Amino acid sequence: xxxxxxxxxxxxxxxxxxxxxxxxxxxxxxxxxxxxxxxxxxxxxxxxxxxxxxxxxxxxxxxxxxxxxxxxxxxxxxxxxxxxxxxxxxxxxxxxxxxxxxxxxx
Numbered sequence: 001x002x003x004x005x006x007x008x009x010x011x012x013x014x015x016x017x018x019x020x021x022x023x024x025x026x027x028x029x030x031x032x033x034x035x036x037x038x039x040x041x042x043x044x045x046x047x048x049x050x051x052x053x054x055x056x057x058x059x060x061x062x063x064x065x066x067x068x069x070x071x072x073x074x075x076x077x078x079x080x081x082x083x084x085x086x087x088x089x090x091x092x093x094x095x096x097x098x099x100x101x102x103x104x105x106x
Contacts, residue, residue, distance in 0.1 A: 019027040 019031070023030055
């Protein structure tokens with residue numbers, strides 16, 4: 001087991017050093033581009049039906065949270081409407097009291 005780790009580490013170091021010697025500073029760019037290319041080819045090989053099933057599963061997973069958030073928003077809108085009516089009623093009472101106070105001053 002230790003022998004495999006040694007050989008793997010040695011191979012990785014040799015590839016790293018060799019890549020820098022052959023390609024210079026562009027070595028990391030080549031590695032990144034190659035990795036993206038492999039990633040894209042793997043994504044392209046996944047069947048469309050699988051991607052659709054995966055998307056459906058993701059939607060089903062977030063649907064309960066979405067419904068609860070819609071419920072909370074509706075409750076908050078009702079609370080806001082109640083507060084707005086309270087503000088209007090308070091403003092009306094304040095105007096009546098201001099008129100009463102003005103009439104008492106006169």
